[in-house]
Amino acid sequence: MRETVDFLLLYWLGIPELVDRSRFSEHSLGSFGQALDTCEQIAREKFRPFNRLVDAEEPRIEGDSMVHPEATREAWDAYAASGLLAASQDYEDGGMQLPFVVETAGNAFFLKGSVGLCTGPSTAGVARVITAHGSARQKLAFSTHLLTGKFAGTLCLGEPQADAGWGDIETRAWPDGDGHGADPLGARHRLLGLKTWVCAGDHELNDNIVHLVLAKIPGADGRTGPGAKDVSLFVVPKKLIGPDGQPSGERNDVVLDGLAHKCGWRGTTTARLHLGDGRHLPHGKPGAVGYLVGEAGHGLAYVSQMLREARIGAGLAAAMLGMAGFEASLAYARVACQGLHARAPGRPDWTPQVPLIELADVKRMLLAQKAYSEGALALQLRCARLIDDVGTGAPATAREARALLEVLVPVAKSWPGEWCLEANSLAIQVFGSAGYTREFPVEQHWRDNRLNMIHHGTHGAHGLELLGDKVLMDDGDCLTVLLDHMERTAVRALDHPGLRGHSADLAHAAGQLRGATRASWSTGEPDETLANATPYLQAVGHVVLAWIWLDVLCCVEENAADLSPEFIGGKRSCARYFFRFELPKIGAWLGVVTERESVCRLMRNDWY
Template sequence: MAAPLSRRDLEFLLYEWLDVEELTTRERFREHSRETFDAVLDLSEDLATKLFEPVNKLGDQNEPYVGDDGKVVLPDEVESGINEYVKAGLMAGSFDESLGGMQLPTVVNRASSAWFQAANAAMSSYAFLTAGNANLLAEYGSDEQIDTWVRPMVEGRFFGTMCLSEPQAGSSLADITTKAEPQADGTYRITGTKMWISAGDHELSENIVHLVLAKAPGGGPGVKGISLFVVPKYLADGTRNDVALVGLNHKMGNRATTNTLLNFGDGTHSPTTESGAVGYLVGEEHRGLSYMFKMMNEARIGVGFLATSLGYAGYQASLEYAKVRTQGRPVDQKDPTSKPVPIIEHADVKRMLLAQKSYVEGALALGLYCSKLVDIQQTSAGDDNARAGLLLDVLTPIAKSWPSQWCLEANSLAIQVHGGYGYTKEFDVEQYYRDNRLNPIHEGAHGIHGLDLLGRKVVMSGGAGLTLLTDTIGDTVERSSADPATAELGVQLRTAVDHLVATTATAWSTGDPAVALANATAYLEAAGHIVIAWMWLEQLLAVGDRTGDFYDGKRAAAQYFFRYELPKTRTQLDLVAALDRTTLDTDPAWF
């Protein structure tokens, strides 16, 4: 069985391109070295391939259910694998040493996590959500909340969730109805229903710490009235809080991650005479959504990594299959008695493998680049800090949505490479596709991120974010001009960037947001392709004149992306610039 990720590719991206060893010169990471980074990657690869990957099909085929005692039941192997992950200390990855963490750079921690996401997407999500929850509370929570809830999560004794969506509201958080009533003792009573809560109930940890968005009195309508609360499954004294599992959602993929409908304060487990689940306010009232965006933005990049990792696993599997599966003969071979050749010899199979390679390796580069921006922002001040933060803001909707779309396409191509076998449960690639199909939806669908990118990120502060992005890409293009092997690609990328800038201005030229944003998804897709082309040009510059199959493979994938993929942006940007009203003017009655 092929490894779900390429260790060689990770090492190239981390050390030969991003130079993550440079981070060890910064005070925060001074105790680390290439040796400690490699040790974490070794451990991650070992645990992921030995304890997570073998359980992937088991968890898929035995989805969670609620037992007669009302408790969620998962296969024992899922629990034991997660326990070993916790024992290894990997939950503590990037947390401060003062919290019991390893204080790893985010970029190295993300590379570690990618092994588990590729090996078993569903099992990895429990840790992914817990880390995001704990990061938010570590920044915005009180000292008491950090001691009570964050430290046990870093230790892996408690797990965490984020509770945003509601059955009637979906992604429209302005329409949530969950309420929070203040109490004399400083706590709140939370009442309402939350839907699509991943890891919302299970028996994998001592406690589950829910971060819940709710509306407290006096906040006014819309998102400005939203506050954020810690609502644990068990209170600090061990009393069961009034958080009730209503049911489990039965999913197409990612089945070993429980996905729940939860009631808060319906009286099922009431710990007090007052109705409502006990909640603890995080920060100030009515600022909950701004706090939650820290976890949401972290989760968006994490979703991009999850999509990338699943796409990568499918690519690795289809590559291995293409090398050993014999079928057909070259088109110029006329002798029917000659032996069939491995299908990797056929041009169209190479096309599908190159497409996958260009998608997954380009997406992995983007995710790691964004992760290093987090490290730079965390360890810098002044202009460097502001620049890293602004560039990360602009790239986040792309880092979430582009891998979710195109690494899913990589999974589709992996099935195609397998032929009919790929459509059967005997091979892994059909599960990778099902598991990955969630990622274009959760943490904001493409349409939402298109609106975010074109409606906010590229126009905020007078277009400062777009200017920074184009200037940064321009620096790469400038460096590419010194070598004829990359200069031509740099010219193509510069042309595409100029087209993006001009289209942005045209989209907003009417001053009508409805018209400007009608084709925001096409804008998002085009911007994403341009950014991935930038990632490939960056990789080519890191390759330089090095020789060998690995580097030649990088050159081939980059060439594929620039010739087959980047030209697609012209049509998409022309559509946006045309201010096309097809979707706006279509009457719902016509469907």
């Protein structure tokens, strides 16, 4: 994988250009490479060897404590030591001012090593929110220690009745007495509520846990405003902070209320947390102590950037699970003989067995995995690079990057969750019966990956967002920017005689997408359009990936002199696989979109 990452960064994503930007001027290609070397090594030594262990020895509650395997703490410490928690933060905040795309590439190695052990990125995200929107004292008391890994961070967003609709949040925050506004850590509130699906919600791996909590502040009449625009953001430490700015040892009233027993991704606990449980009385009073971040009512705005990055992170996790399964099944196919996989008819059953990798159908399953997971990796890195452009690009570049991200992020979040899960299923299939056992790693990749279609917004939610919102934004400008990029790639491909067929296919697919989008909205009835938002999301995803593959392949052809024939052969085959086997699938998805097919939305409850 490293060879592909290096190629994508250096050639395809033009990382050398970034060094010219003032924010990154103290960096060099060498320092980027060293950062990746470190990540790769730590992932190999501290993550991957313990991936099965943390699945088998699922963290559990014993008395008042969470018990993790020792490997979990060691992985955390090693991740913190890599510096990646502070990678893209400012120097003055203790950060490394690395481009986000380099941080993302670094995280790819950890995620491939063990997705369940890779809780660092969400702590880094919490730190970024506090850095960006918190007060100087909040940064000092919380961010500083998050960036070194002394504290861990969590996001407490969902609730039993509000898994994703933040307007439905029922956690309440009341001003904590008369002097509450004068607390140096920020306006002090008392919180009551139940937060669900909190990743790494409670443990003893760190000196403290910093919870970022969404809650509503009731007005003088005791009522809250409607919907998400009344949601505020609070920082709620597990242990209270003393006057010296250090954890005082006194427990805040944030109580672990139970764990989800997941199908996979078991190395990371998923907790239900009770705020204001009553088990603790911080400062002698009931309710969990929380400090307002920024201004009241801006909670969602403050976390939106982080949620966008988390979506790219979820897509990256899915891509890396796909890559891990690909690498495992490839290694197996090179040494194992055919066993479960039948000889082709006409090949006598007493002829010698051949290695799996010589069977055409196994080649297909390996090539599909490579095309899915390398394509998804390229897409995530592209998105990360666009985030760098938003932050440090020239105004026109930043504006275009922002528009592209609007339509790409729903795809970057969703597509790998669906297709790299399929890659993991193919990895099992390459192994045959052996792949279905816990004696090999691929069934765990598959279980782990199933989460990615659910968390950080379901497929359905991203489909609604894409077709119901993003493609309409700014008079459809975001989609136009994307389609223009596809057209540019199609034109660029015409320079390479071998890519002309792909060029025509991409141009045709982009046209189908444009037409289907228009047709789907032609009646102006959102219910008719949005009933097929998920097939639309699937189709956009496949067209985007075809674009990514053709764009990558153009770059390969243009730099062929620097690349090995094997590398070139692999990339050409992936692109061809994608254009021949995958892209034609969009016909079925766009068909129902175009026709505003109604069979699902008209289905009646009593007909099932």
